[in-house]
Amino acid sequence: MPPKPPAKPLPRPTDGELAILRVLWSIGPCTVRQVHEVLHAGRETGYTTVLKMLQIMTEKGLVTREEEGRGHLYQARLGEAQAQKHLVTDLLDKAFQGSALKLVMSALQSKKASAAELEAIRRLLDEHGGKP
């Protein structure tokens, strides 16, 4: 058996860490420089700041790192869907008393969902709970 990564649950990523994870999810494993360039398009974030955050995220287990030439390649440990599920579960427990209904209501009120999205959600419901 390969030694399991420590079984402690991954901490919830901070907002800054989430921004980095989004980059890793969208373009796959990449170097500090690549992450920095993508982030730099939107925010002003120094190179060493990104590096430091990736180092800390490595310690936390949010990302894994492997040597690549003279630099390192970073990769998100959790897939996007998995991480989203964690975040939603967390919010559900902390702000919605675990009620998925209330959360869905808020979501639909927060952003106007497109008709196509509404239809997709309806189909999801059919698969999920059995049509009435």
Add this chain to the structure above:
Amino acid sequence: MPPKPPAKPLPRPTDGELAILRVLWSIGPCTVRQVHEVLHAGRETGYTTVLKMLQIMTEKGLVTREEEGRGHLYQARLGEAQAQKHLVTDLLDKAFQGSALKLVMSALQSKKASAAELEAIRRLLDEHGGKP
């Protein structure tokens, strides 16, 4: 015109602050002691810790305070639904590219929603998007 409260958007409450807000939402305006007693049932949190947090939350504008006898009454500034909407919108933008569909999918996968809840969500969709 009464002087508006400062127009800066309220900061997102931390987890600890959210726990306090939940108490205020459930039992209405109350004193530090009341909040502490409710919280104490679940977590170990000192009285002065709750007091300090309420003071900071007052500075942030998350709660309002009014004199009551020798103590103070604290009240959440935002209603529960309003605060939930903020939290959901925030999560939507930061982790779901603004896609309500993806968030709803995660929510339904995270917790098994009851049949009644699913039906309620379906009704919500009908009101919201127009039945197909």
Add this chain to the structure above:
DNA sequence: AACCATCTACGAAGTCCTTCGTTATGCAGA
């Protein structure tokens, strides 16, 4: 009045998050 319980206020400690200046390392070219 003296005392006690309750409450507010203050400030400090410890941790975490974010940022960045600086230094070390390793590769490539003059």
Add this chain to the structure above:
DNA sequence: TCTGCATAACGAAGGACTTCGTAGATGGTT
């Protein structure tokens, strides 16, 4: 080889969050 560039690492600073010890204020009781 020596120099310069890209990268990694270190360490510190500043702010936010949480916790708590302690002090001050107020009201009721003996």
